[in-house]
Amino acid sequence: RLKIPTEELREKIPTLGLGFGRNAIKVNDRDAARIIEAWNELKRRERMGIKRDEQLSRGVAQKAGDKPVVERNVSLPAVMTVRDFASMIDVPIAKVMRELMKNGILASLNERIDFDTASIVSADLGVKAEPQAAGASTVEDDAGVARLTQVLADEQKENLVNRAPIIVVMGHVDHGKTKILDAIRSTHVMETEAGGITQHIGAYQVVRKERPITFIDTPGHEAFTVMRSRGAKVADIAILVVAADDGVQPQTKEAVDIIKAAGLPYVVALNKIDKPEANAERVKGQLAELNLLPEEWGGKTMIIPVSAKTGQGIDDLLDALLLVNEMEQAKIVANPNRR
Structure with missing residues (x-):
């Protein structure tokens, strides 16, 4: 079903993190589905890794005097929806989805992508992604929760x-x-x-x-x-x-x-x-x-x-x-x- 040689799967299966050893002979349908999902994710990561290497190579070429490709920096969170990603990098959603498809990612508007994926796609779109400061969103959330807690504490009980x-x-x-x-x-x-x-x-x-x-x-x-x-x-x-x-x-x-x-x-x-x-x-x-x-x-x-x-x-x-x-x-x- 994966359309790969059995020996190649035997070599790679221990790296999938599913608890199967190289000598696994037979798996049930549930485990087979887990292997297929993990394998597809592994191949996607490999493709994205190749893409990242290509972008690094382009960066070296830029230092040598080529015309820069990346025009601006944007701070992105660890996880975001495709819709939010497009808004953050200020690129039309249709263009973002086309770029995702070029990278083998079929995602809906509200589907979530991680920072690694977003950074690679954004670089192709002329934007350099930087990770959002750790804990920035959490601090903001905690402050909001504290405000709500205080509001409730100040309420007159007869109004509740x-x-x-x-x-x-x-x-x-x-x-x-x-x-x-x-x-x-x-x-x-x-x-x-x-x-x-x-x-x-x-x-x-x-x-x-x-x-x-x-x-x-x-x-x-x-x-x-x-x-x-x-x-x-x-x-x-x-x-x-x-x-x-x-x-x-x-x-x-x-x-x-x-x-x-x-x-x-x-x-x-x-x-x-x-x-x-x-x-x-x-x-x-x-x-x-x-x-x-x-x-x-x-x-x-x-x-x-x-x-x-x-x-x-x-x-x-x-x-x-x-x-x-x-x-x-x-x-x-x-x-x-x-x-």
Whole structure:
């Protein structure tokens, strides 16, 4: 399926970071898909590396007296959408997307690209990219959160009323966070798009038992740690999505750390429970090792078995969120008359 010699794949497979050795003989369909994805990413990185070397060579030529290609400098973050990237470098979006395609990258307007990709493409467009100062966005976010906290503290309690809880959905990259949101939206048609949320984080609102619930979806890739922590800061309750067949993964642990650091109440959605290889008890044991002890084991962690594919358990998940909202309702308030 990769259209490469078997021996070449054997040589490269240990470098993909998937835990397969050179002597691997047979893999299942799931692992095959992971290998294909990792292989395509490896080849893309190799192409981008060649492109970077070519750009460095052009830089040497410029010093020798050639006409400069790069005209101006722009500071770019670690991760950005294609739309934002085009805006930051002040180049028409159509031109940016054409350049991405030349480099083998098919990306939509709202798809995210990393700094390395952006820097190579921007150089081709006559712009030199420099990494944004580390922590710049985080400092700004922290300041904003501090201001909001102070505003709420200064509010007169009699002016505050309960509002719809904001739910952040977190978890490993392929454990089904967005699919769970899709399942919620498809089964609860009284949804509205929530405005005022940055385009980097999708927001959706549904109604369950005549009570509105707002969801925000955070990116799942390793590069989006800061994005995920931003999502946690604006949320009231977290859903930690863990696949019943795959169990706890590095990003799961990272999400748990963010949830705990933010002091968020949470519910665990044990997704993909419909799969034959699902093992709920094994995953519960892994969660217990992270101090997320299930209620049925005497702990306080609500674990709801769900299937985003079949819709199983979605209503139970929403009911669990409403229950947490009731317990936290003193904190989930706003002044509707504030301007």
